[in-house]
Amino acid sequence: MLITERTKKVFLCYLCGIIAFLLYFLPMYFFSNWPLSDIFLIPTIVFLGYDALRFIGRTGVFDLFTYQFTNWLSSWRKNMPLAHKDPYEYRNQKREARKENGWIWLPWLILGTLCLFFCLLFAFVPVTK
Numbered sequence: 299m300l301i302t303e304r305t306k307k308v309f310l311c312y313l314c315g316i317i318a319f320l321l322y323f324l325p326m327y328f329f330s331n332w333p334l335s336d337i338f339l340i341p342t343i344v345f346l347g348y349d350a351l352r353f354i355g356r357t358g359v360f361d362l363f364t365y366q367f368t369n370w371l372s373s374w375r376k377n378m379p380l381a382h383k384d385p386y387e388y389r390n391q392k393r394e395a396r397k398e399n400g401w402i403w404l405p406w407l408i409l410g411t412l413c414l415f416f417c418l419l420f421a422f423v424p425v426t427k
Contacts, residue, residue, distance in 0.1 A: 304400075311405040315345065319409065334425055338417035345410030349403050356396055361389045 319341050326337045354360075365388045372378045382388040 304402075308402055308405060311402050312409075315405055315409045319413070334420035335417050338413045338420065342410055342413040342417055345406045345413060349406040349410065352401060352403065352406075356401055358389060358393065358396075361385070361392050364392075365389070 322341060323337060326332060327334075330337075362385055365382065365385045369380060372380060382391065
């Protein structure tokens with residue numbers, strides 16, 4: 299089979315990104331007085347910012363906070379045993395899960411880079427509506 303599960307997920311990310319961009323861009327272009335460079339700036343920040351935060355999250359920076367939050371939630375339930383005995387065990391388990399499940403970053407990077415390119419292009423070459 300040529301189309302794998304990962305390929306379907308990548309295609310779905312592209313599709314969601316393009317639809318979200320169009321749902322934002324079309325009303326902003328036709329119903330606002332913003333210049334095109336400003337209209338392209340917001341999707342650039344969203345796409346590239348999402349990718350950057352996912353990258354930071356996958357390095358394990360937020361593992362301790364997640365561990366503490368889950369322990370705090372389980373402390374409110376009666377007779378709820380802790381899922382992990384210490385943060386080290388939790389972090390190792392999360393690291394193994396991250397190795398097994400790769401993250402899809404390329405569609406968001408490409409869409410963000412295209413939006414950045416058009417943002418810079420329309421900043422230096424203004425187009426009137």
